[in-house]
Amino acid sequence: MSFSSDEVNFLVYRYLQESGFLHSAYVFGIESHISQSNINGALVPPAALLTILQKGLLYTEVEWSVGEDGEVARPIEGLSLIDAVMPEVKPPKIIVKTEPGKPGPVDSSAPAGGNQNNNAKPEIKIEPGTGVAGSAGGNKTAGSTTGTSTPTDQSASEVDSSGNPANSTGGTYAGNNGAGGNQASTGGANNTSTPAGGDSTAPGASQKKSQNSNEAGSSSSGNAGNANATSTDDAASSTSTNGNSSTSSSVEQPSSGVTPAGGTVSTSNPDAAASGGASTAAGSKAPSGAVTIRVGAQGNNVQSGSSSAQSSAPSGTISSSTSGGAGTPAALVPMDIDESIEIPESKARVLRGHESEVFICAWNPSRDLLASGSGDSTARIWDMSDANTNSNQLVLRHCIQKGGAEVPSNKDVTSLDWNCDGSLLATGSYDGYARIWKTDGRLASTLGQHKGPIFALKWNKCGNYILSAGVDKTTIIWDASTGQCTQQFAFHSAPALDVDWQTNQAFASCSTDQRIHVCRLGVNEPIKTFKGHTNEVNAIKWCPQGQLLASCSDDMTLKIWSMNRDRCCHDLQAHSKEIYTIKWSPTGPGTNNPNTNLILASASFDSTVRLWDVERGSCIHTLTKHTEPVYSVAFSPDGKHLASGSFDKCVHIWSTQTGQLVHSYKGTGGIFEVCWNSKGTKVGASASDGSVFVLDLRKF
Numbered sequence: 223m224s225f226s227s228d229e230v231n232f233l234v235y236r237y238l239q240e241s242g243f244l245h246s247a248y249v250f251g252i253e254s255h256i257s258q259s260n261i262n263g264a265l266v267p268p269a270a271l272l273t274i275l276q277k278g279l280l281y282t283e284v285e286w287s288v289g290e291d292g293e294v295a296r297p298i299e300g301l302s303l304i305d306a307v308m309p310e311v312k313p314p315k316i317i318v319k320t321e322p323g324k325p326g327p328v329d330s331s332a333p334a335g336g337n338q339n340n341n342a343k344p345e346i347k348i349e350p351g352t353g354v355a356g357s358a359g360g361n362k363t364a365g366s367t368t369g370t371s372t373p374t375d376q377s378a379s380e381v382d383s384s385g386n387p388a389n390s391t392g393g394t395y396a397g398n399n400g401a402g403g404n405q406a407s408t409g410g411a412n413n414t415s416t417p418a419g420g421d422s423t424a425p426g427a428s429q430k431k432s433q434n435s436n437e438a439g440s441s442s443s444g445n446a447g448n449a450n451a452t453s454t455d456d457a458a459s460s461t462s463t464n465g466n467s468s469t470s471s472s473v474e475q476p477s478s479g480v481t482p483a484g485g486t487v488s489t490s491n492p493d494a495a496a497s498g499g500a501s502t503a504a505g506s507k508a509p510s511g512a513v514t515i516r517v518g519a520q521g522n523n524v525q526s527g528s529s530s531a532q533s534s535a536p537s538g539t540i541s542s543s544t545s546g547g548a549g550t551p552a553a554l555v556p557m558d559i560d561e562s563i564e565i566p567e568s569k570a571r572v573l574r575g576h577e578s579e580v581f582i583c584a585w586n587p588s589r590d591l592l593a594s595g596s597g598d599s600t601a602r603i604w605d606m607s608d609a610n611t612n613s614n615q616l617v618l619r620h621c622i623q624k625g626g627a628e629v630p631s632n633k634d635v636t637s638l639d640w641n642c643d644g645s646l647l648a649t650g651s652y653d654g655y656a657r658i659w660k661t662d663g664r665l666a667s668t669l670g671q672h673k674g675p676i677f678a679l680k681w682n683k684c685g686n687y688i689l690s691a692g693v694d695k696t697t698i699i700w701d702a703s704t705g706q707c708t709q710q711f712a713f714h715s716a717p718a719l720d721v722d723w724q725t726n727q728a729f730a731s732c733s734t735d736q737r738i739h740v741c742r743l744g745v746n747e748p749i750k751t752f753k754g755h756t757n758e759v760n761a762i763k764w765c766p767q768g769q770l771l772a773s774c775s776d777d778m779t780l781k782i783w784s785m786n787r788d789r790c791c792h793d794l795q796a797h798s799k800e801i802y803t804i805k806w807s808p809t810g811p812g813t814n815n816p817n818t819n820l821i822l823a824s825a826s827f828d829s830t831v832r833l834w835d836v837e838r839g840s841c842i843h844t845l846t847k848h849t850e851p852v853y854s855v856a857f858s859p860d861g862k863h864l865a866s867g868s869f870d871k872c873v874h875i876w877s878t879q880t881g882q883l884v885h886s887y888k889g890t891g892g893i894f895e896v897c898w899n900s901k902g903t904k905v906g907a908s909a910s911d912g913s914v915f916v917l918d919l920r921k922f
Contacts, residue, residue: 228259233271240268244869244892244910245851257633257652275303282306565887569921572889573604573613573914579891580908582637585899588644591661592899592906594914595635601649603663606904606916616663620651631655637678641685646702648688650676656690658702667705671698677719682726687743689729691718697731699743713739713748720761724768732759738773740785752783754790761803765820766813770836772822774801780824782836792839799828802853807878809861818861821878825852831866833878843881847874854895859902867893873907873917887917 231254238247251257267273283301578597585592590607601618620635621628633652640647646666647659656669656679674693681688687708688700697718699708716735723729727743738759740750757776764771770791771783780801782792803825810820821842822834831845831852850870857864863884864876869892875885891911898905905917 232256232259232261237271279306563883563886565885565917565922570887571613571916575602575615576912578912579910580912580914581894583895583897583906583908583914584638584640585897585906586640586644587900590899593638593647594908595638595649597634599631599633601635601638618659618663622653636676639679639681641681642683648679650679650690669700669705671707678721680721680723682723684726689721691721691731693717697721709743711741722762722764724764730762730771732762732773734758738762750785754781763804763806765806766808766810772804774804774824776800796832796841797826797828799826801826805855805857807857807861808859815861823855823864825855827851831855845876847883856896856898858898865896865905867896867907885922889915
């Protein structure tokens, strides 16, 4: 008998997924390198870990009960896992009297996680016909690895990486297989699936977030290996310059999830009450104790002796003239959603086909084509034009050469981006290759230079270059016409997480090494390096004019940089947990909305979205409806609305002027990405249960 650590890790990872511990599973999958194992996840049945534990527990009961002579010496019933791993203790158990030579009855539903101080031990029960513990995994069957029950290869047109159609339909669109049909179980995000072929990598759009120094030979925490690298100069450059208002009142009280002595904390989110909000999010840090909360003087009423702060701002918004600055941010209580603004499930077009989590989606800038990328090693192009009611899809299979043949890579598609005229789609994958596809699904080029997963990928405005960032610590500019590497930049000391073009030949990159480099094609050194963040930098974005660069980090700060300064212009500290992503509004000089003020949106694992007036360095609105980490935000083309997507399965649409919630839709899985079409009439979203859906706002 033998088993490997990879096998143990895989079973633990699957157990976490099936039990609904999605963020824990995500982090564990990254740190244990699940994606690099050779285990075929499709062959592993649900509840595999529980099954083997039950068998082991039964064996231990027999071992303890039967003597060397084969006689039942000490019949034991109801042995717990904790008791079983302490054989030296062998605590007394209830003895079931039996006839000599006959073993006592054995309970096949062996207790899990028994507590010696508890008389009643919780049992792990297997649902009849499913083999899944409890109802955590939803309606999965053995061999099924997805939260949706719709296959992808019966009516959808498939094109592999070699550009060859995988069925007789060629490059034509086929009807959406199961659109509006079988829905994911009510488990929603709990149905996060393991990609076929055993590549059970955790959420990949957020993989760039947690796939850090492990594969680069440095710390996996993003903190432990990098915090010490911050020099005195770095610390100096992170000085707060956001001009905080001093008019806010300061009230000290325990933060959300920390129970004050002699009292209780009331919250509308049971999970948040149990875990301190969204503290189970990937990379989030557990609170070390009571936190001082600074509540702004505007829009908040803190009742003396109460453990909750009530907001008087409309529709779940907390508006403030202060930026939160150097003080510890206030605890924000999610508010109930007005039913009048909820979008009914029947009004959304749900697209089924992906067999695993869908990490990314993006609209074609010229046509209503929605591209999506998934952990099932495919990208898909969905025809969402008004004339097409069938939601036809093209399946772009990401294949690699193996043994002289094209085989599926079984790696996540982590990033995708359309070129400026919508004629080409670029995708980045965990297999280390970038690919360029035509709108009919044919593969135009395969870009192979990275030595490891690709985390980000962007076209420049002219459409002649593609920029990519990878775990190999490098960024690459590719010639889109030839597919060749034009220049590779190896300036980071840890995995590069995000990139963004400033001009058609200059760009910025960020990394888990806490640095931001600005580079230019043809120059062999960074033309600027920004230091100041004290943890990994998750995302960077240039403003529409290309003058200001925004960055967000696990250090819970949002910083604004200028090429004319060495230190940040603003150090915005208001979020209470990691900031995952940021977006600029398409407004201000040089845009299609020149008369509208420029604002910046930030999305955090503290379950909030904040809108910032960058010129003043102040927070305009705090959007508090979400109850789980927010992974994506997107502005409408006119800048008047903002869409946000969270792991609470909700897509919210807000007014950027008032901060009020305008529309809300709850899907069947945690939301990884939201995006607007070019006309501003439709919002697309991708989810952890394999679903993609489109909201046509003209209907509401």
